Amino acid sequence: MSELAEFRREVAAWLRDNCPDGARGPGPFATGSSKVKLAPDVALWLERCAERGFTVPTWPKQYGGAGLSRKEAGVLYEEMGAIRARSPLLGMGVSMIGPTLLEFGTDEQKARHLPKIAHGQVQWCQGYSEPNAGSDLAALKTRADDQGDHFILNGQKIWTSGASTADWMFALVRTDFNAPKHDGISFVLLTMDQPGVTVKPIRLISGSSPFCETFFDNAIAQKEDLVGTLNKGWTVGKRLLQHERSGIGGLSGSARRANPGTQLAKLAKDS
Numbered sequence: 001m002s003e004l005a006e007f008r009r010e011v012a013a014w015l016r017d018n019c020p021d022g023a024r025g026p027g028p029f030a031t032g033s034s035k036v037k038l039a040p041d042v043a044l045w046l047e048r049c050a051e052r053g054f055t056v057p058t059w060p061k062q063y064g065g066a067g068l069s070r071k072e073a074g075v076l077y078e079e080m081g082a083i084r085a086r087s088p089l090l091g092m093g094v095s096m097i098g099p100t101l102l103e104f105g106t107d108e109q110k111a112r113h114l115p116k117i118a119h120g121q122v123q124w125c126q127g128y129s130e131p132n133a134g135s136d137l138a139a140l141k142t143r144a145d146d147q148g149d150h151f152i153l154n155g156q157k158i159w160t161s162g163a164s165t166a167d168w169m170f171a172l173v174r175t176d177f178n179a180p181k182h183d184g185i186s187f188v189l190l191t192m193d194q195p196g197v198t199v200k201p202i203r204l205i206s207g208s209s210p211f212c213e214t215f216f217d218n219a220i221a222q223k224e225d226l227v228g229t230l231n232k233g234w235t236v237g238k239r240l241l242q243h244e245r246s247g248i249g250g251l252s253g254s255a256r257r258a259n260p261g262t263q264l265a266k267l268a269k270d271s
Contacts, residue, residue, distance in 0.1 A: 049088035064118025127171030187233030
C-alpha cells in the first residue's frame with residue numbers, strides 16, 4: 001500500500017469516527033467569530049479538526065496546520081466529501097489573510113495571528129473598497145499617519161462583509177499622499193474593538209445583509225501590524241486577492257457552497 005493510500009485509509013477512519021452528524025450536509029459552519037454562538041456539533045467539529053490541523057491542512061504545524069502536501073490535502077477533501085462533512089472553518093482568516101501572512105508576515109506576526117485563525121478563535125474582515133474607490137481601488141483615501149510605534153487612521157471603508165462580528169480587519173491605507181497612486185499604500189492590521197472604529201450595517205431591500213460601512217476616527221493600527229514594507233502595500237493587497245480566488249488557505253472557496261460532498265470532492269480534484 002502506498003503512503004498516500006495509507007493516509008487515505010487513516011483519514012477516512014478518523015473522519016467517520018469524529019465528524020458529528022450535525023456537521024454533515026448543508027448547514028451552518030464556524031467563521032471564528034467570538035460574537036456568534038455555534039451549534040454544539042459545529043463547535044465540536046471545529047475543535048476536533050483544529051486539534052488535527054485540518055482547518056488549514058497545508059499550513060505548517062507550528063502555526064496550527066497539519067503540514068500536509070497538496071496531494072494529501074486533496075485526499076482529505078475527497079474523504080470529507082464522501083461523508084458530506086462540512087468545512088470545519090471558513091472565512092477571510094483561513095482563505096485570505098492567513099495565506100498572506102504566511103507569505104509576507106514576519107515570524108512574530110505569524111506566531112501571533114496564525115494559530116488563532118487556525119483554531120477558529122478570531123474572525124477577520126477586509127478593508128479595501130471605499131465610497132470613491134471601488135473599481136479603482138488604488139484611488140483609496142483612508143489615511144494612516146505615522147506616530148512612531150503606531151498609525152492613526154482616518155477615513156471610511158464600505159462593503160466590509162462581516163465587519164459587525166469581526167475581531168480584526170486587514171486594510172489598505174494611504175501612508176504617502178505625495179507618491180504615485182499605486183505607491184504610498186500600506187497594508188495594515190487593526191482590531192475592530194477600539195473607540196476609533198464605528199461599524200454601521202448596510203440594509204438591503206431584503207431587510208438585512210452582511211455588508212457594512214466602517215468608519216475610522218483616529219483609530220489605531222500598531223506599527224508591528226504593518227504587513228510588508230511601508231508604502232508597498234499594493235503588492236501585498238493584490239496577492240491577498242489571488243489567495244481569495246484560489247481558495248488555497250484551507251477548506252474554503254468552492255467548499256462554501258450548499259453541497260459539501262460534491263464541492264469538497266471538486267476542490268480535491270483541483271488541488
